Amino acid sequence: NAGVTQTPKFQVLKTGQSMTLQCAQDMNHNSMYWYRQDPGMGLRLIYYSASEGTTDKGEVPNGYNVSRLNKREFSLRLESAAPSQTSVYFCASSELDGTYGYTFGSGTRLTVV
Amino acid sequence: KQEVTQIPAALSVPEGENLVLNCSFTDSAIYNLQWFRQDPGKGLTSLLLIQSSQREQTSGRLNASLDKSSGRSTLYIAASQPGDSATYLCAADTGGFKTIFGAGTRLFVKA
Numbered sequence: 001n002a003g004v005t006q007t008p009k010f011q012v013l014k015t016g017q018s019m020t021l022q023c024a025q026d027m028n029h030n031s032m033y034w035y036r037q038d039p040g041m042g043l044r045l046i047y048y049s050a051s052e053g054t055t056d057k058g059e060v061p062n063g064y065n066v067s068r069l070n071k072r073e074f075s076l077r078l079e080s081a082a083p084s085q086t087s088v089y090f091c092a093s094s095e096l097d098g099t100y101g102y103t104f105g106s107g108t109r110l111t112v113v
Numbered sequence: 114k115q116e117v118t119q120i121p122a123a124l125s126v127p128e129g130e131n132l133v134l135n136c137s138f139t140d141s142a143i144y145n146l147q148w149f150r151q152d153p154g155k156g157l158t159s160l161l162l163i164q165s166s167q168r169e170q171t172s173g174r175l176n177a178s179l180d181k182s183s184g185r186s187t188l189y190i191a192a193s194q195p196g197d198s199a200t201y202l203c204a205a206d207t208g209g210f211k212t213i214f215g216a217g218t219r220l221f222v223k224a
Contacts, residue, residue: 004156031210033210035214040122040216041216042117042202042204042213042214042215042216042217043157043202043204043214044214045211045212048210050210056210058211090156090157092157097208097209097210098144098145098206098210098212099144099145099164099206100162101145101147101159101162102147102157102159102204102212103159104149104156104157104158104159105156106155106156107154107155107156109154
C-alpha cells in the first residue's frame with residue numbers, strides 16, 4: 001500500500017541514549033518532514049527536507065539531527081535523549097512544498113526515562 | 114507569526130446531529146488549509162484540502178469552508194455517527210515548507 005512507513009512504533013530510552021527513527025515513502029514525493037506532537041499542542045516541525053540532498057531546521061530542531069538518505073528515506077536521530085523529548089513523532093511527505101497537502105506516517109511513540 | 118486555534122478542544126454530541134468544528138488563523142496570507150482526522154494512537158489522515166483561491170471543498174458528509182479575510186475555516190459534519198469519533202486537526206500552509214497546525218478538537222459521537 002502506498003504511503004509513509006515509520007519504524008519503530010514504540011520505543012523507551014534512558015536519558016543519554018541515542019536512537020534513529022526511520023521513515024520511508026513510496027509516493028515519489030520530493031519533500032519529507034519530521035514533526036513532534038505533544039498533548040494540548042499542535043504538531044511542531046523539527047526538520048524538513050525540500051528535496052533529496054537538502055535538509056533545513058524547523059521550529060524545534062535542538063537535540064535532533066536528520067539525514068535524507070535518498071528520495072524515499074528520511075531519518076531522525078536523537079544523539080543524547082532527554083525526558084523533554086518524550087513525544088509522538090510523525091514523519092510526513094508532500095509532492096512539493098505542501099501546496100497539494102501532506103501524507104503522514106502512523107507515528108513513533110517515544111518515552112525517555 | 115501564524116497561530117492556529119481550534120475551539121472547542123473537545124465536543125460530545127448525540128448520533129445524528131449535524132456539527133461544525135472551527136479553526137481560526139491569525140495571518141490571512143495562507144496558501145491552503147487542510148483538515149485531518151486522527152484516531153487514538155494513529156497517524157493523521159487527510160480529509161479535505163482547500164486552496165487559498167477556493168471557498169469550500171466537499172467529501173461525502175464532510176464540507177470544509179475557508180474565509181481568508183476573517184481568518185476562519187469550518188468543518189461541517191452532517192448526520193454524525195459514532196465512527197466519526199476522533200480528533201480533528203486543521204493546518205494552515207504559510208508557504209516555504211511551513212505549515213502551522215492547530216491543537217485539534219476531540220469529537221465524541223454518542224450512540
